Amino acid sequence: MKPPPFEYHAPATVDEACALLASLEDAKVLAGGQSLVPLLNFRLARPAHIVDINRITALDRIYERDGGVAIQALARQAAVEDSEPVARVCPLLTAAVRLVAHRVIRNRGTLCGSLAHADPASELPAVVLVLGGHVIARSSRGERLIEAGQLFQGVMETALAPDELLVEAWFPSSPQPFAVIEESRRHGDFALAGVVRAAGRLALFGVAPTPVLADPRDPLQGLQPSGDLEATAEFRLHLVRVLTEKAFAA
Amino acid sequence: MKVNGVAHPAPVDPRRLLSDHLRHDLGLTGTHVGCEHGVCGCCTVLLDGAPVRSCLMLAVQAEGHEVTTIEGLAANGAPLHPVQQAFHECHGLQCGFCTPGFVMSVVGLLGQHPDPTPEQVDEGIAGNLCRCTGYASIRRSVHRAAELSKVPSPLRGEGQG
Numbered sequence: 001m002k003p004p005p006f007e008y009h010a011p012a013t014v015d016e017a018c019a020l021l022a023s024l025e026d027a028k029v030l031a032g033g034q035s036l037v038p039l040l041n042f043r044l045a046r047p048a049h050i051v052d053i054n055r056i057t058a059l060d061r062i063y064e065r066d067g068g069v070a071i072q073a074l075a076r077q078a079a080v081e082d083s084e085p086v087a088r089v090c091p092l093l094t095a096a097v098r099l100v101a102h103r104v105i106r107n108r109g110t111l112c113g114s115l116a117h118a119d120p121a122s123e124l125p126a127v128v129l130v131l132g133g134h135v136i137a138r139s140s141r142g143e144r145l146i147e148a149g150q151l152f153q154g155v156m157e158t159a160l161a162p163d164e165l166l167v168e169a170w171f172p173s174s175p176q177p178f179a180v181i182e183e184s185r186r187h188g189d190f191a192l193a194g195v196v197r198a199a200g201r202l203a204l205f206g207v208a209p210t211p212v213l214a215d216p217r218d219p220l221q222g223l224q225p226s227g228d229l230e231a232t233a234e235f236r237l238h239l240v241r242v243l244t245e246k247a248f249a250a
Numbered sequence: 251m252k253v254n255g256v257a258h259p260a261p262v263d264p265r266r267l268l269s270d271h272l273r274h275d276l277g278l279t280g281t282h283v284g285c286e287h288g289v290c291g292c293c294t295v296l297l298d299g300a301p302v303r304s305c306l307m308l309a310v311q312a313e314g315h316e317v318t319t320i321e322g323l324a325a326n327g328a329p330l331h332p333v334q335q336a337f338h339e340c341h342g343l344q345c346g347f348c349t350p351g352f353v354m355s356v357v358g359l360l361g362q363h364p365d366p367t368p369e370q371v372d373e374g375i376a377g378n379l380c381r382c383t384g385y386a387s388i389r390r391s392v393h394r395a396a397e398l399s400k401v402p403s404p405l406r407g408e409g410q411g
Contacts, residue, residue, distance in 0.1 A: 033308075034306055038287035103301075103374065104302060108302045108307070
């Protein structure tokens with residue numbers, strides 16, 4: 001239960017971080033570390049290099065732009081939870097971030113880290129997907145915008161290239177009515193299944209390799225969730241049906 | 251990094267977890283280590299005044315920051331911190347293994363909600379596991395700690411600037 005050896009880098013600027021990611025083989029970005037450090041402790045991840053971005057100053061802003069809110073790479077989930085602009089412009093995000101683990105974890109964990117980690121049972125990827133937001137990826141080659149619909153490629157796989165740093169996520173303002181509901185075994189655990197509603201749009205999480213958009217009238221269409229010790233596939237389908245009903249009754 | 255107000259040199263090995271650094275390198279064994287993957291909450295410490303899991307941080311990441319452990323809440327022989335006093339009065343512990351983590355989480359909780367509702371108390375301690383008490387006495391302790399904390403604490407706001 002100790003991290004395997006790695007070479008540690010603590011760049012002071014985004015450009016330095018991008019230069020490191022461009023030159024190093026098998027490097028992993030460390031932001032809040034609330035998913036990466038457990039993976040290191042379990043030795044499920046054994047990167048040769050860790051690029052710790054926490055020393056980069058002025059990368060923790062939360063600000064309004066283009067009618068939505070932009071959240072930079074080092075903004076902690078707790079800061080998003082407490083943010084007045086987020087509560088005003090995108091209250092769906094405020095509601096969703098409160099479901100992420102526990103406050104003590106959110107004090108350290110970052111929103112952008114959750115998106116880059118792309119756990120299929122995570123709430124925040126489903127929120128950016130249902131709202132049609134995007135992320136901005138920076139590398140020494142330049143900057144590009146990745147739409148949420150293109151970002152999530154598979155279980156913990158994203159469209160980010162190995163040399164790219166996710167520097168900012170953008171969430172459009174959330175329409176009324178909205179809802180985010182999940183079912184988990186214990187408070188703060190990863191969800192067995194969850195749904196996010198933004199007006200007429202619906203996204204599901206925990207039931208496919210990535211968060212998925214679904215038809216609110218037939219949310220189970222094409223869905224083939226996996227079963228495990230915590231819940232069978234049938235139970236997950238049942239949850240999707242019930243949680244969707246609840247979300248659209250609200 | 252500063253630990254309980256005392257400056258310490260950086261750890262040499264980057265893979266040293268903050269929890270292990272505190273216990274093995276600095277001898278501050280009040281910070282307990284349970285699950286080492288962020289679930290149990292035993293290793294909770296304050297980083298610049300906010301509770302975090304010390305098992306989910308590399309010690310090198312605490313460079314330039316203020317860490318407060320359970321040992322830093324009250325000096326030897328000094329009166330207990332209000333949260334410690336409340337856990338003492340309300341029997342908020344049995345075996346005591348989880349207690350340092352609970353106390354540090356509750357210090358953070360009361361910083362955020364000085365007068366917490368029962369729901370905020372449940373939410374605030376939900377990230378800490380206790381296998382003995384069944385949590386009822388811990389809930390009582392948190393409410394008592396809020397009462398006792400009405401008296402100004404020298405720790406409040408530490409490290410915020």
